[in-house]
Amino acid sequence: MSSTAPALRARVPRLAGAALERARLTVVPKRTRRRTSPVPFLLVISMLAVGGIVGLLLFNTSMQQASFAVTDLQRQADALQAQRQSLQMQLDKLRDPQSIALKAQRMGMVLPDSPAVLDLRTGKVLGDPVPATRLDPLRLLAPPPTKPAELDPPAHVTVVHPPATRHDAGNSTGDTTGDTTGDTGRRSHDHSGRAGRNDHTSHTSNTGHSH
Amino acid sequence: MPTSSPRGRSGRTPAARNRRPGAAARARVRRSLRGSAPLRLRTGFVFIALVMSFFGARLVQLQGIEPEKYATLAASTGGTVTVELPATRGKILDRNGRALADSVAARMVVADPVQTRRKAPDLARFLARRLHVDYFTTLRALTQQDSRFAYIARRVPASLAVRVVNAATDAGYRGLATRNDPLRIYPDHDVAANLVGFMGTDGPLAGLELTFNKQLQGRDGSETYEVGAGNRIPLGHSTVTPAVNGTDLHTTIDEDLQWYTQRVLRQTVLGARGDSGFAVVMDRRSGEILALADYPTYDASNPQAAPAKDRNSLAMTSPYEPGSVEKVLTLSGLIDAGKVTDRTRLLVPGQLRSGDRVIHDWFPHGTIRLTLAGVIAQSSNIGTAKSSRLYPPGQLRKYLTGFGLGQRTDIGVNGETPGLLPSRAQWNGMLQDRIAFGQSVSVNGVQMAAAVNTIANGGVRVDPSLIEGRATTNLGQVVGTDEATSHRVVSQNAAHQMTQMMERVVDPDVGVAPSAQVPGYVVAGKTGTAQRVGPTCGCYNGQFTVSFAGFAPADDPRFTVYVVVQNPRNGGGGGTVAGPAFSKIMSFALRRYGVPPTGAEPSHIPTTW
Numbered sequence A: 001m002s003s004t005a006p007a008l009r010a011r012v013p014r015l016a017g018a019a020l021e022r023a024r025l026t027v028v029p030k031r032t033r034r035r036t037s038p039v040p041f042l043l044v045i046s047m048l049a050v051g052g053i054v055g056l057l058l059f060n061t062s063m064q065q066a067s068f069a070v071t072d073l074q075r076q077a078d079a080l081q082a083q084r085q086s087l088q089m090q091l092d093k094l095r096d097p098q099s100i101a102l103k104a105q106r107m108g109m110v111l112p113d114s115p116a117v118l119d120l121r122t123g124k125v126l127g128d129p130v131p132a133t134r135l136d137p138l139r140l141l142a143p144p145p146t147k148p149a150e151l152d153p154p155a156h157v158t159v160v161h162p163p164a165t166r167h168d169a170g171n172s173t174g175d176t177t178g179d180t181t182g183d184t185g186r187r188s189h190d191h192s193g194r195a196g197r198n199d200h201t202s203h204t205s206n207t208g209h210s211h
Numbered sequence B: 001m002p003t004s005s006p007r008g009r010s011g012r013t014p015a016a017r018n019r020r021p022g023a024a025a026r027a028r029v030r031r032s033l034r035g036s037a038p039l040r041l042r043t044g045f046v047f048i049a050l051v052m053s054f055f056g057a058r059l060v061q062l063q064g065i066e067p068e069k070y071a072t073l074a075a076s077t078g079g080t081v082t083v084e085l086p087a088t089r090g091k092i093l094d095r096n097g098r099a100l101a102d103s104v105a106a107r108m109v110v111a112d113p114v115q116t117r118r119k120a121p122d123l124a125r126f127l128a129r130r131l132h133v134d135y136f137t138t139l140r141a142l143t144q145q146d147s148r149f150a151y152i153a154r155r156v157p158a159s160l161a162v163r164v165v166n167a168a169t170d171a172g173y174r175g176l177a178t179r180n181d182p183l184r185i186y187p188d189h190d191v192a193a194n195l196v197g198f199m200g201t202d203g204p205l206a207g208l209e210l211t212f213n214k215q216l217q218g219r220d221g222s223e224t225y226e227v228g229a230g231n232r233i234p235l236g237h238s239t240v241t242p243a244v245n246g247t248d249l250h251t252t253i254d255e256d257l258q259w260y261t262q263r264v265l266r267q268t269v270l271g272a273r274g275d276s277g278f279a280v281v282m283d284r285r286s287g288e289i290l291a292l293a294d295y296p297t298y299d300a301s302n303p304q305a306a307p308a309k310d311r312n313s314l315a316m317t318s319p320y321e322p323g324s325v326e327k328v329l330t331l332s333g334l335i336d337a338g339k340v341t342d343r344t345r346l347l348v349p350g351q352l353r354s355g356d357r358v359i360h361d362w363f364p365h366g367t368i369r370l371t372l373a374g375v376i377a378q379s380s381n382i383g384t385a386k387s388s389r390l391y392p393p394g395q396l397r398k399y400l401t402g403f404g405l406g407q408r409t410d411i412g413v414n415g416e417t418p419g420l421l422p423s424r425a426q427w428n429g430m431l432q433d434r435i436a437f438g439q440s441v442s443v444n445g446v447q448m449a450a451a452v453n454t455i456a457n458g459g460v461r462v463d464p465s466l467i468e469g470r471a472t473t474n475l476g477q478v479v480g481t482d483e484a485t486s487h488r489v490v491s492q493n494a495a496h497q498m499t500q501m502m503e504r505v506v507d508p509d510v511g512v513a514p515s516a517q518v519p520g521y522v523v524a525g526k527t528g529t530a531q532r533v534g535p536t537c538g539c540y541n542g543q544f545t546v547s548f549a550g551f552a553p554a555d556d557p558r559f560t561v562y563v564v565v566q567n568p569r570n571g572g573g574g575g576t577v578a579g580p581a582f583s584k585i586m587s588f589a590l591r592r593y594g595v596p597p598t599g600a601e602p603s604h605i606p607t608t609w
Helices: A004-015 A018-027 A030-035 A039-095 A097-106 A164-181 A184-195 A199-209 B004-019 B021-030 B037-065 B067-076 B120-131 B135-142 B158-170 B207-211 B213-217 B255-271 B323-336 B372-377 B381-388 B395-402 B429-436 B445-456 B492-506 B574-592
Strands: B080-085 B099-104 B106-111 B150-157 B176-180 B183-185 B221-228 B238-241 B276-283 B289-295 B345-348 B351-354 B357-360 B368-371 B460-462 B486-488 B524-533 B540-552 B559-566
Touching: A039 A097, A039 B099, A039 B150, A039 B158, A097 B255, B037 B067, B106 B158, B120 B135, B120 B150, B120 B158, B135 B150, B150 B158, B158 B176, B207 B213, B255 B276, B255 B289, B255 B559, B255 B574, B276 B445, B276 B574, B289 B445, B323 B372, B323 B381, B323 B395, B323 B429, B323 B445, B323 B492, B323 B524, B323 B540, B323 B574, B345 B372, B345 B381, B351 B381, B351 B429, B357 B381, B357 B429, B368 B372, B372 B381, B372 B492, B381 B429, B395 B429, B445 B460, B445 B492, B445 B524, B445 B540, B445 B559, B492 B524, B492 B540, B524 B574, B540 B574, B559 B574
Parallel strands: none
Antiparallel strands: B080 B221, B099 B183, B106 B150, B106 B176, B221 B238, B276 B289, B276 B559, B345 B368, B351 B357, B460 B486, B524 B540, B540 B559
16 A cells, blocks of 8 residues: 555646546535534434433432442341341240259159050050159259368367257258258268368257167 | 655745745734644643643652652542451350350450540540459550550440441540450350350350360451441442351260260269269260260350369369279270170189289178179179179280270361270289279270270270361361261170169169169169379379269160269279269250150179079
């Protein structure tokens, strides 16, 4: 191309010169272009532009609205999730076998000693059902922590010998508390053991037992 | 070419200019107000260049001279926000899907002392009342110097934390915020705590929490996005790394049964004034551990309150000599080897020489006539040692290995002891006499329970398991019910004979443990009273390990229960201390799982002749 263009230009002025240039300019029919009014075109363009801008604005606004809604709903979901979890925690607390057992025991319920099964087909009772008793109940709570030696000094007990009748009454209550912790075979051990930490108390309980 | 053409063009341009005036004049007439095209073009270009150079200068200023300033400015006005997407730690569940360990969303409340210092006393009072924190600690945190960060409260339930901080903001206090701080809760406190373990501030510290941490923890994600006025900018730049939640761990533990077993165990250990104890409840067919209770135990929600030694599972980590329960294994092997039957008649002397030592029975007697069933029912050391001499060399060890002694059960508990079964090289006649009745061999609790369960299961040992399905430990070991295998140790006939013999143990007339009976059911079991090896001297220190292992219903066993109490100080033995606990736990398990009595009669095979 670069080689042909100068060659063409070199030839053309020699042939026509300014005449050719003038002829070119006059060929463009300006009347026809003037005849069409620019208004419709401008109208279309401006409508497009305005429409685009308005559409974009609306779209943007709706996106913003959606974003607000998302943030809002997310916050709501988080709150509900937190609420669900705290309710679940409450439920877990209520469902804890320990708390159920404590409530049941407070209501006076006891564990059966002997399971019995009723066979629905034959109507027969399997096993030997025995009424549940309150003897030897299940101890639900941990014993209180033992105090350190400094806080638990040996009790100073002075042994006096009151009349026999009074002594008996006092001792029998002591025995029944011992009873609830274990079976009868263990009773005497329980006593000496509980008192085993210091000699003074073991003295008193021993005197109690000797009766 | 390029050299010739400029010369040619320059020669012609003046002519072209001379010829243009006509056209130019006409253009000037028409568009005189707008100026000539080249002029307008040039003006335009200059204008654009001017604008562009401003942009360029601004770009250099922003990117080259002070980039940090604008970055911080953007960050401080909340341009982009990075939020952590915390992975939820997997739950630890019991066999019915109830949570033994659960994670809940919680927040930490933090303060910026620079902002809170002015109203610190009022704010501290407000927080102390609403968050139940210490007033003075809070006051100190709120007035800290040279810091823009202070913890006020940690692991506060999310709803409470957000409510309190919002209330504080409404009341005009500035500088409080909440951050994510997940909370691990143990709804049942001490139930299965020795197995489940607990979490420290930064990670798991013990138990299944530690062993299966990789599976449980998951991976945190994060999200970065642009915000304006507290709302996310739509179509703004954002990157998301999603969080990967931890996987739940399903155990075979039955929460209620575990709770009951723990309570009975505590009552038993305290009642016998023992040091410690444990109890195992095992499903006979599948080997699943339904309960594994340890005493002493601790509250997993508050582990600091208990000494460290109470926080692991002694049943799994502390080896002990099983004592007479071992006789079940020795004699069922001997029956399987065809050397004896349950009715074999034995002359049991008052004492038996074994090398340079003498073996005694727990009760003094002269020469008595016991059947093999009598040896079990009366728990005679001499009878067991004497009959075990019928084993060809090495065979007892092979049977004991078959029962699983000396090997870890690999149920997924950290620090499990494999126990101690003397090697073939150490094995000799004297040792075998003692091993026959449960001395000079040590085991862990689940090992022994699984060994006795072998008899309940007709001679086929099923691997015990604690994990439902399959799970991988941090060390890469795959454990769980899917991995459990089973193999025959003794014949069905040998197991049946042993069961019949064990039924005699709970017989009130001929056995030593009538208190282990479960009303309405036929129970087979065996007591154990073993001397305890002291922790320091390596010798018997005068303490005892008392135990009872058994299964019910004896003719079609459903559960194997094993109860062990260490160092009872009430003078009780396996029958009187562990027997009643066995009875209670077994009774509860049978009732809970609706196992009807089979209506069978306990065996009446003779114990003497």
